[in-house]
Amino acid sequence: MPKFLSGDHPFPWLAPMFAMIIAFGIYPLIYSIWLSTQGKVPGLRDYKFIGAENWIKAFSDDRFIDSLVVTIEYTLICLVIQVVLGMAIAMLLDCERRGYGLLRALMTLPLVVPPAVTGMMFLLMEDGQFGVLSYYLKEMGLVDPDNPILASTSMALWGVMAADIWQWTPFMVLILMAGLRALPKEPFEAAAIDGANWWQTLRHLTLPMLSRVIATAVLIRTIDLYRIYDYIFAMTSGGPGTATETLSFYAGRVFGVANFPYAATLSLLTLIMLNVICFAFIKIFRVKF
Amino acid sequence: MPGHASKVILRDILAWFVVLVFIFPLFWWVLASFKPYTAIFAQPPVYADFQPTVENYEVTIGGKSRINLEGGVGGQTGGASSYYSLTSIYDSLIVAIGSTFCALLLATLAAFALSRFPIPGKDHMVFFVLAQRMMPPIAVAIPLFFIFRDMGLRDSHLGLILAHTLINLPLAVLLLKSFFDDVPVELDESAMLDGATRFQVFRMVVLPLVKGGLAATAVLCFIFSWTEFLISLLLTTSIRTIPVKITTFVTSTGTEWGLITALGSAALVPSFIFIMLVQKHLVRGLTLGSLKD
Numbered sequence: 001m002p003k004f005l006s007g008d009h010p011f012p013w014l015a016p017m018f019a020m021i022i023a024f025g026i027y028p029l030i031y032s033i034w035l036s037t038q039g040k041v042p043g044l045r046d047y048k049f050i051g052a053e054n055w056i057k058a059f060s061d062d063r064f065i066d067s068l069v070v071t072i073e074y075t076l077i078c079l080v081i082q083v084v085l086g087m088a089i090a091m092l093l094d095c096e097r098r099g100y101g102l103l104r105a106l107m108t109l110p111l112v113v114p115p116a117v118t119g120m121m122f123l124l125m126e127d128g129q130f131g132v133l134s135y136y137l138k139e140m141g142l143v144d145p146d147n148p149i150l151a152s153t154s155m156a157l158w159g160v161m162a163a164d165i166w167q168w169t170p171f172m173v174l175i176l177m178a179g180l181r182a183l184p185k186e187p188f189e190a191a192a193i194d195g196a197n198w199w200q201t202l203r204h205l206t207l208p209m210l211s212r213v214i215a216t217a218v219l220i221r222t223i224d225l226y227r228i229y230d231y232i233f234a235m236t237s238g239g240p241g242t243a244t245e246t247l248s249f250y251a252g253r254v255f256g257v258a259n260f261p262y263a264a265t266l267s268l269l270t271l272i273m274l275n276v277i278c279f280a281f282i283k284i285f286r287v288k289f
Numbered sequence: 290m291p292g293h294a295s296k297v298i299l300r301d302i303l304a305w306f307v308v309l310v311f312i313f314p315l316f317w318w319v320l321a322s323f324k325p326y327t328a329i330f331a332q333p334p335v336y337a338d339f340q341p342t343v344e345n346y347e348v349t350i351g352g353k354s355r356i357n358l359e360g361g362v363g364g365q366t367g368g369a370s371s372y373y374s375l376t377s378i379y380d381s382l383i384v385a386i387g388s389t390f391c392a393l394l395l396a397t398l399a400a401f402a403l404s405r406f407p408i409p410g411k412d413h414m415v416f417f418v419l420a421q422r423m424m425p426p427i428a429v430a431i432p433l434f435f436i437f438r439d440m441g442l443r444d445s446h447l448g449l450i451l452a453h454t455l456i457n458l459p460l461a462v463l464l465l466k467s468f469f470d471d472v473p474v475e476l477d478e479s480a481m482l483d484g485a486t487r488f489q490v491f492r493m494v495v496l497p498l499v500k501g502g503l504a505a506t507a508v509l510c511f512i513f514s515w516t517e518f519l520i521s522l523l524l525t526t527s528i529r530t531i532p533v534k535i536t537t538f539v540t541s542t543g544t545e546w547g548l549i550t551a552l553g554s555a556a557l558v559p560s561f562i563f564i565m566l567v568q569k570h571l572v573r574g575l576t577l578g579s580l581k582d
Binding site: 008009012013014016017018020021024025027028029031032035089092093095097099100103105106107108109110111112113114115116117119120121122123124125129130132135166169170171174175178179213216217220223226227229230233234247248251252255260263264267268270271274275278287288289 | 297300301303304305307308311312314315317318321329330331332333334391394395396398399401402403406408414415416418419420421422423424425426427428429431432433434435436451452454455458462463487512515516518519522523531532533535536539546549550553556557560561563564565568571572575576577578579580
């Protein structure tokens with residue numbers, strides 16, 4: 001038995017984890033902050049200190065503002081659809097009869113598909129010439145045959161969101177269903193006796209009692225939606241134009257053209273905004289971990 | 290009640306319809322991987338009217354060369370060899386197993402301490418760990434790119450293992466803490482009255498009781514690493530995990546859809562097997578232990 005773990009002090013237990021987080025989480029963060037204050041020196045591999053110039057530049061950078069708008073749009077629309085659809089499907093599948101166990105298991109499958117693969121899957125299905133989804137949408141007259149989904153400025157973001165909604169609605173279903181199962185039965189019996197209809201029960205009983213579960217699920221989803229990258233990379237590369245360019249994707253693109261200090265600034269801005277949103281959310285809705 | 294019975298049947302039909310709609314893309318994807326090249330693009334779409342083939346798998350995983358590559362060239366080496374993906378599968382396995390092991394090792398110790406010791410400011414500590422989960426991958430990947438370059442860890446398995454360990458740590462710690470919290474403290478106390486040290490309690494009392502929880506945590510860490518994309522993309526060039534590799538099959542001259550669907554389908558196998566094994570812990574894992582299932 002390791003001697004250092006025999007005492008009654010928590011330090012040796014926690015130290016390895018904190019060492020890891022400091023070395024590969026906090027130190028890189030500090031490095032990133034340093035990098036964001038640097039400017040390029042032509043012809044040299046070195047940088048020079050330029051203070052907050054990159055940060056100021058971001059706020060007059062239309063492309064940054066655009067990507068912020070796309071990110072917020074993407075996050076909010078996906079959240080609403082996933083919560084509503086997730087709740088409806090959770091209530092539908094929350095049933096003890098035969099076959100429903102299998103249905104619930106099938107419903108969780110999309111969750112473990114690598115998002116890059118999901119992106120490719122929807123890229124193939126939404127292809128204007130030979131995509132299976134495009135074909136049926138065209139047949140139903142929902143999509144203009146001459147204007148493929150992912151090549152259209154107005155439709156491309158929806159095309160990407162379809163992948164996200166497909167992959168993550170099951171997450172909502174799973175969590176909300178677990179929440180539904182944990183609810184006490186008595187209030188529902190009482191409501192049924194009082195003659196409450198389906199909508200009244202949902203509105204005044206189910207939703208309030210599920211609020212903590214919903215808040216947790218929304219928080220976790222917000223974190224992932226706000227930093228979306230994989231689907232964009234696989235499906236549109238931010239295009240057409242910049243119609244689907246999110247914050248993470250823009251930062252990645254700036255990194256790709258070797259403007260490292262500005263890329264660091266953009267990624268830090270994404271991090272800061274996400275943290276502010278999350279902390280506010282945790283405080284307001286009293287989410288507990 | 291006939292009205293009731295028809296309502297039940299209606300619900301069954303609706304439930305099956307909704308689930309089948311959700312499963313359809315997966316079904317279509319796996320089906321496409323067994324299609325000859327032209328059948329993938331048939332309009333209207335074909336479901337049974339094609340000659341099934343495993344050629345796509347033979348080329349991506351078996352390394353068989355294909356003379357009539359109908360797509361373009363991808364990857365850095367060009368030609369058919371760049372679609373050979375067995376090394377990608379190895380890369381993904383090494384990184385996922387390595388990072389799962391590291392994350393579990395660090396997280397069990399920390400989670401046990403957070404669950405059992407009276408630590409001042411414990412809630413803040415848990416919150417600090419949780420905050421790591423809110424890091425956008427791009428904010429992690431950019432500085433790590435330079436730090437790893439200076440340390441010689443860029444484009445190495447070890448570097449990617451460390452990066453994935455970091456992103457898996459919050460999940461592992463919070464999840465294991467919730468499993469440890471389920472074990473009554475009285476068990477620890479009686480063992481310690483009998484003269485056991487903390488470490489003995491940890492190893493001989495608590496760990497055996499959370500075996501299922503450990504397995505579930507390991508599976509989820511594995512899947513997160515197996516599916517991770519952006520960090521793997523930026524930190525490597527010659528090592529190509531499957532999600533990154535698969536995007537290199539799309540090139541300016543064409544897209545090898547047959548091979549993409551084959552590799553993509555193969556990549557689903559371990560995740561599906563694992564997730565079936567830990568179904569009952571899935572909710573807790575996805576919510577970082579904050580909701581007990």
